[in-house]
Amino acid sequence: MKRIYITLGVLLLGMIAMAYLYFSNLNTETNANDLSLNAVASNSGIVFSFENDKSFYEILSGQELFQHILGKSKAKSFKSLKENLLSQHEVNTSIDGQKVYVGLLGGEGDQVDYLISAQFKLGNDPQKTVNSLNSQKVKVNKIGEIYQLTFTDSTSCYVGIKDVLVVISNTPKVVQHILKEQNLTDLSFANYIKSNSRFNKNTLANLYINFNKAPNLLKSILNSNLNGELSIFNKQNSFAALSYNFSKENLLFNGNTDVNDLTSYYKLFTTVPEQKIVIDNILPHKTANYTIYTINDYKSWFEALTTWFEKQKNSENVLKNITSINQKYRLDLNQIFPKYFKNQFVTFQLSSGEKFGAIALVNGEKVNQLLLDLSADYAPDIKIFKEANIAYSFFGEPFKKFERPFYTIIDNYMVLANNASSIQVFLSRYRNNELLIQDEDYASFRDQLSSSATISFYINNKNSTDIFGRNLKPPYYKQYQSKTGFKEFDAFCYQLSGDNGKFLSNLLLHTKTEKPLETDSLQTNP
Incomplete structure (x- = not known):
């Protein structure tokens, strides 16, 4: 029996030694x-x-x-x-x-x-x-x-x-x-x-x-700073790992995006499951770019937003502002936006450079009534907030640029802009059905990706010509306009879907739809 124990002990030591040598060599090779x-x-x-x-x-x-x-x-x-x-x-x-x-x-x-x-x-x-x-x-x-x-x-x-x-x-x-x-x-x-x-x-x-x-x-490509819509590329401690999917018509990559910065605004969405995107139905035909955010449970998301404000060292100012507005106008903002917000909001820019924000509502008429005292009439269907940073207090970073905006509420959507003329442009195009979803290339683009996401970044190539002209350095703007450059592409999209602390991701460069030549139905063969 003693010999058996000794033999087993020797074998065990041998196995440990072999395993050590194997993994040491493996580590060296790696x-x-x-x-x-x-x-x-x-x-x-x-x-x-x-x-x-x-x-x-x-x-x-x-x-x-x-x-x-x-x-x-x-x-x-x-x-x-x-x-x-x-x-x-x-x-x-x-x-x-x-x-x-x-x-x-x-x-x-x-x-x-x-x-x-x-x-x-x-x-x-x-x-x-x-x-x-x-x-x-x-x-x-x-x-x-x-x-x-x-x-x-x-x-x-x-x-x-x-x-x-x-x-x-x-x-x-x-x-x-x-x-x-x-x-x-x-x-x-x-x-x-x-x-x-x-x-x-x-x-x-x-x-x-x-x-x-x-x-x-x-900085080698742009002649402007990374602000405005480009701020998403500034100081973003994030990595992405994407796999290439071969296609002659498009460039498509799928994979993951990891936000490493706990103070990042996008970190608020890494646990938010994807939602079906519908807010792009209101976007004008001349939309150059947009960023859509979806939220399935506003209450829990707002708790995370409150923590984000604390990390930004801005929670005290936000709370003080809301409290002051509530006391001054004898209302409760927490019974307006949290209660009547639906499940998505968007910021977008037109080809002219005009910038907007929009929030999907459950009951637009009710919100209009509740905001009467807090708003001043500017023109039919156009109002302006009397106080600042209201949308920012409830939705965060994307609405920081709309400090005291003009707004309209139409078909259960609140649309905001910093100029009344911008709201007038939006209303005119919306009522005349001059919408992005009517564009054939956009419809083709939507068919290439999932209709659901948590965050979706989109750039329309054709509508961004003037914007890129102002922001790209001459050699890259020339490439952007060239037929052998980016002119072949119709749109770019980076889609993120929350997944237990990271994002499942789709990156798409979409080419223009080839329209079939129309034939004369009355033509007969000779």
């Missing part, structure tokens, strides 16, 4: 495999990843829409890299089946730089691969510790190699910076990508977004 991921994730706001195999390039060759997003110059560079570099046998063999990461980051001036990172397979000699590049297709010039590759079509790139890591960029500074990086202090985005990549193994490609780095990327 750390090595993270080199390319860490390199791109620590520097890029947008990361696109795929496995370097033949099937990926064959499938992607049928997707021309990526070229419209990249622009003529970047598209030419990537095409040249594929044809002149990645197609070379020595290079392709060295990274065949390896994960390739493509990152976009803000560069100097108006430049958006790209960064490609990958790792050589074990057993491959990186220096031998570099030496094999000199050919009729590629001219190699060593500059310090990096290489400049010039192709026959006059495009060029810069390559850096560190152990098994290879990085490629359009600018030498990006490559030099990667090679000099030693201990990365912030691996949160890289760890997020790594944890989410486990669930995306069977997808063709994945898109990862670090909203923390969005300001640095957008």
